[in-house]
Amino acid sequence: MTENEARRSEFLFCYDARMTNPNGDPDENRPRIDLVTGRNLVTEFRLKRTIRDYLKEPIFMRVEEGPGGTLKTVEDLAEPYTKDVKQGNKTVKQIDREKLVKDHIDVRLFGLLFAVGGMHFKQVGPVQFAIGRSLNKVHELTVRMTRVVPTREEAKAGTFGEKSVLRYSFIVFHGFLNDLVAKQVNLSEVDVQKMVKAMWVGTDELSTTSKFGQRSRLLLRVIYSKPFAYIGDLDRYLSLEKANGNVDLDKLEDISQCHLNVENLFKVLEKNKNRISGIEYASSDELRCTSEGKSDSFEKLFKDWSTKSGVTTTNLFEEWHKG
Secondary structure, X not given: OOOOEOOOEEEEEEEEEEEEOOOEOOOOOOEOEOOOOXXXXXXXXXXXXXXXXXXXXXXXXXXXXXXXXXXXXXXXXXXXXXXXXEEOOEXXXXXXXXXXXXXXXXXXXXXXXXXXXXXXXXXXXOEEEOOEEEEEEOOEEEEEEEEOXXXXXXXXXXXXXXXXEEEEEEEEEEEEEOHHHHHHOOOEHHHHHHHHHHHHHHHHOOOOOOXXXXXXXXXXXXXXXXXXXXXXXXXXXOEEEEOOOOOOHHHOOOHHHEEEEOHHHHHHHHHOHHHEEEEEEEEOOOOEEEEOOEEEEHHHHHHHHHHHHOOOEEEHHHHHHHO
């Protein structure tokens, strides 16, 4: 492995959403809720969209207007990467696979699948995320709205509408970077660092009406030193606890009402420390955590754990400030 090759890793990303809709369904744009558990669900596509929207370099899966103001299709976006190739007596179009991948960081990260005419493009992405879920039961609220300015010439006054939001949701995502697939697309550590920063900062900077109110709380990247190393399901080692006896975990309104229990997470990392080369992290000052009966900031608890375990840790905020 060269110094710049993307390293095998797992990701754990937590953020919360207050009085907002983290991920609307395709029909009514209501928050997605597991009817069995009452937990909030957020698709991996929403997280990837957040990352894409923040990244400053060219991405393939984007919204772009074509002539006449219509939106470009996947076929339109792929057109610059098609070329004429002679096959016997015929000339056929082929996709310049190498250039398309090289030009777009989101293809190198997440892969791409599309068909243009008789041509097909398929590249599995080295970075994948499972569906995100909240650690708490959520409550959906319907908020009535008034549009003051009419939207049609014949309208005499504004109109009424409504939107659905969640009172509070603490969401956790688990992800994985497959180093073997990363080599196929020349994914670099620079690419991965851009993605990690986009995950954190991009979530904080979501400013649309439906997404405003979300804050990044905890991000871990567990980097492995051995081939095929994998813990899996890192999100299942986290749980929420009451900040005090008067709190009802089923009726949370704010991060100040709960603590994140990271004891089991520390235990599984300790168990696998011989396969870990290092852990990168970022944490919110507002997030309080518990482990082995102690309550403190994640930063403090994690530093104590790192000292005992001997695992090297890197504060991502310090790395981002260097840049």
